Amino acid sequence: MPRRRPVPRRRVLVLDIGGSHVKVGFSDRDGEVKVASGRNLTPEKMLRKIEPVLRHQRFDRVSVGYPGVVIRGRIVGEPPNLGKGWVGFDFDRAFGCPTRVVNDAAMQALGSYHGGRMLFLGLGTGLGTALVIDGQLEPMELAHLPYKKGKTYEQFVGEAALRRLGRKKWQKEVLDVTRLLTAALEPEYIVMGGGNVRKLRVLPPLTERGDNRNAVVGGVRLWKGALPGSPARPPRDSGTASPARRG
Numbered sequence: 001m002p003r004r005r006p007v008p009r010r011r012v013l014v015l016d017i018g019g020s021h022v023k024v025g026f027s028d029r030d031g032e033v034k035v036a037s038g039r040n041l042t043p044e045k046m047l048r049k050i051e052p053v054l055r056h057q058r059f060d061r062v063s064v065g066y067p068g069v070v071i072r073g074r075i076v077g078e079p080p081n082l083g084k085g086w087v088g089f090d091f092d093r094a095f096g097c098p099t100r101v102v103n104d105a106a107m108q109a110l111g112s113y114h115g116g117r118m119l120f121l122g123l124g125t126g127l128g129t130a131l132v133i134d135g136q137l138e139p140m141e142l143a144h145l146p147y148k149k150g151k152t153y154e155q156f157v158g159e160a161a162l163r164r165l166g167r168k169k170w171q172k173e174v175l176d177v178t179r180l181l182t183a184a185l186e187p188e189y190i191v192m193g194g195g196n197v198r199k200l201r202v203l204p205p206l207t208e209r210g211d212n213r214n215a216v217v218g219g220v221r222l223w224k225g226a227l228p229g230s231p232a233r234p235p236r237d238s239g240t241a242s243p244a245r246r247g
Contacts, residue, residue, distance in 0.1 A: 013059040013095070014219030015050070016104055016212070017066055018195075019081035019125030019159075022046055024053045025216035032216065042083040047094060062095045063219030065104035067126070069141060073101055081125050100222045104215070106130040106139040111218030112191040112210045119187035120210070121178065122194035127154040131185060142181065153177050162196060171200055178204040 012027035018037060025032040035049045066086065068079040075086050091099035102110075105128025109120035113132045122128030127143035143154035155161060156173040165173065178190065182204070192203065193210025203209065 010061055010223065011059045012061045012063055012220050012223055013054070013057070014063045014107075014216045015046075015065065016107065016215040016219075017041075017046070017064065017082070018104065019067060019079075020195075022050060023212070023215065024050055025213075025219070026057070026059065027216070027220045032213065037082060039081060040083045042085045043089040043091075043094070044085070045083065059095075060097050061223050062091065062097060062099040063107065063222045064091060064099060064101045065107035065215055065219065066101055067104045067128075070101055070103050070106075070139065075101060102137075102222065103130065103139040104128060106137055107218040107222070108193050108210065108212070108215045109191070109218065110137060110221045111214030111216065112193060116188040117186070119181065119185055119190045121181070121190060121192050122210075123157060123174065123192065123196040123200075124159065124194035126158045127177075128194065129181075131187070147177070159196065162199070167199060171202065174200060175202070175204050178207065182206065 010027070014025045014027070016023040016025070016032075020037060021034040022037050022041075023032045023034050033053045035053065037046070066075055066079070067081060068075060068086070069077045075089070078084050078086055091101060105120060105122045108122060108128070109118070109130035109132055112118070112120060113135075117134070118132045120128070120130045120132070129140045129142040131138045131140060143158075144152050147153045147156055156165075157170065157177050161173065162170045178192075182190065187206065190204065190207040191210040192200070192207050193212060193214065195212065197209055
């Protein structure tokens with residue numbers, strides 16, 4: 001009997017799009033490559049920026065974490081911190097292989113999840129939020145809800161608030177916002193990620209530090225179709241398409 005040839009392992013390209021950087025990772029490689037984003041970043045400009053990173057790389061699936069509202073895999077609103085042209089953009093055609101798009105906080109939440117009822121809060125340019133309950137992901141846009149003084153949660157805990165308030169007052173706002181969301185949503189644990197989590201000297205109750213690298217894990221899990229469903233652990237402070245080729 002002839003020997004059966006091994007099935008090639010699926011290789012996923014993961015893009016985590018943020019207000020200051022686009023992080024590029026692969027399912028079989030540690031680490032990420034960052035390229036600058038900014039307020040003028042359109043999908044076409046992003047493709048040109050990441051082209052040198054993707055040159056000579058093969059992948060057959062793409063996961064995109066997008067900093068805005070995504071419903072059933074479709075971008076439904078332009079991002080406030082990037083350029084225009086994201087709504088209706090054909091990622092499948094651009095990459096030449098199947099692409100799944102989710103909210104960026106939701107993708108990092110997927111990668112951070114380890115069972116039970118988890119609330120994810122991403123402290124970055126804005127405030128990313130998502131719930132995962134017994135393996136079921138629910139992206140949210142809590143950042144834009146009214147908080148106080150006629151302003152939203154994001155306006156008190158986002159990057160601009162950190163610069164405006166200073167680290168000490170900003171940390172107090174983060175603690176207060178987390179307390180309110182914890183009371184409303186009743187998570188078993190909270191994962192706090194995003195680039196600014198490292199600036200917190202004190203973590204709120206039930207909270208563990210996330211890791212931005214979990215976005216790649218989440219992007220890979222988008223294609224696996226299953227999440228860990230084991231009971232929650234106590235918090236820990238851890239501070240079928242043809243392969244595509246770019247290049």
